[in-house]
Amino acid sequence: MIIFHEVKLTDKPRIDEMLRASAQRNCELSFSNLYIWQRTYGTTIAFVDDMLLAKNVKRGSFFTPVGPGDLKKAVERLVDFAKQEGCEARFTCVDERGMEQIRALFGDAFTYEHSRDSDDYIYSQQDLATLAGRAFHAKRNHVNRFKATYRWSYEPVTRENIPECLEVSHEWCMRNGVCEDHDVQNEKCAVKAYFEGFEQMGGRGGLLRVEGKPVAFTAGAPQYEGSDTFIVHFEKALADYNGVYATINQLFVENTLGDFAFVNREEDMGLEGLRKAKLSYNPVLLLPKYTVTHVG
Structure with a gap:
C-alpha cells in the first residue's frame, strides 16, 4: 500500500x-x-x-x-x-x-x-538577458523605450519587499476585475505559499519600481538544487506602463539569473494571447507534454 x-x-x-x-x-x-x-x-x-x-x-x-x-x-x-x-x-x-x-x-x-x-516554454538565459539580434528587435525596443521614459529602479525580491509584490498582485486583480475569479483565487493561494517558503525553496524574484512605486514583480525557483534551469512561476505588472512586462522580464533574467543556462516560463494553458507572447520570445525548446x- x-x-x-x-x-x-x-x-x-x-x-x-x-x-x-x-x-x-x-x-x-x-x-x-x-x-x-x-x-x-x-x-x-x-x-x-x-x-x-x-x-x-x-x-x-x-x-x-x-x-x-x-x-x-x-x-x-x-x-x-x-x-x-x-x-x-x-x-x-x-x-x-x-x-x-x-x-x-x-x-x-x-x-x-x-x-x-x-x-513548457524553455528559453536561453542569455537570449532573455541580452535580447540581442534581429529576432529580439521589437522586445529590445520596448525595453529601451520603457527605460528612457520612466524613472525606474530594479531590485531583487527579499523578505522586506514581499509585501510590495503582493500590493502589485492585488492592484493587478483590481484593475482587471478578476479578484473573485476562481483561477485567480487559486493563484493567490499559490503566491502566499510561495512567499511563505521563499527562502527554503531557493526562491528568487525581481521587483520593478517607477518613481519608487512598485509596478511589476516576477518570481520563481530552480528546477532543483544544482539545476541549470530556473522556473518562473509568477509575473504581474501594471500594464499602463508601456513595456513594463518586457522590462521586468529582461531585468530579472539579466540581474538575478546569471548562474542559470535556461529559463522555463511554463505553459500557455491554451490561452491565445499568452501563447503568442511566449512564442514571441523565441523559446529554444517547446517541451511537449x-x-x-x-x-x-
Whole structure:
C-alpha cells in the first residue's frame, strides 16, 4: 500500500534528489510547483523504492514517477493503486522522454495523447538577458523605450519587499476585475505559499519600481538544487506602463539569473494571447507534454 502525504518544506532535499537523478526540465516536477500548488490540485506525494510518486486528487491523475529507482515497478504500483481506489490510472503533464519510457515499457497498455496547452516554454538565459539580434528587435525596443521614459529602479525580491509584490498582485486583480475569479483565487493561494517558503525553496524574484512605486514583480525557483534551469512561476505588472512586462522580464533574467543556462516560463494553458507572447520570445525548446492513460 502506498502512503501519500502532503508536500512539506522538509521534503525538498529528497525531492531534489529524485529530480536530479532524472535530470528533470518538466515544470510540474519541481519542488516549488509541487509545494505551492498542492492546495489547488490536492497534490500528495510518496517516496517508494527510490522513486517520487505524486498524486493529484482534484485532477484525478498522477505525475510521472521520477528518481533512480525502477520506473516499471513504480508505474505498476500506481496502476494497482488506482484499481484499488476504483479510478482510472492516468498520468498528466508527462514530458516526451517520460512518455517514450512508458511506451517502451508498456506499449499499447496505455494511450498517449499530446496536450499542447501544457507544453513548457524553455528559453536561453542569455537570449532573455541580452535580447540581442534581429529576432529580439521589437522586445529590445520596448525595453529601451520603457527605460528612457520612466524613472525606474530594479531590485531583487527579499523578505522586506514581499509585501510590495503582493500590493502589485492585488492592484493587478483590481484593475482587471478578476479578484473573485476562481483561477485567480487559486493563484493567490499559490503566491502566499510561495512567499511563505521563499527562502527554503531557493526562491528568487525581481521587483520593478517607477518613481519608487512598485509596478511589476516576477518570481520563481530552480528546477532543483544544482539545476541549470530556473522556473518562473509568477509575473504581474501594471500594464499602463508601456513595456513594463518586457522590462521586468529582461531585468530579472539579466540581474538575478546569471548562474542559470535556461529559463522555463511554463505553459500557455491554451490561452491565445499568452501563447503568442511566449512564442514571441523565441523559446529554444517547446517541451511537449502528454496525457498517458492505462487501458482497462
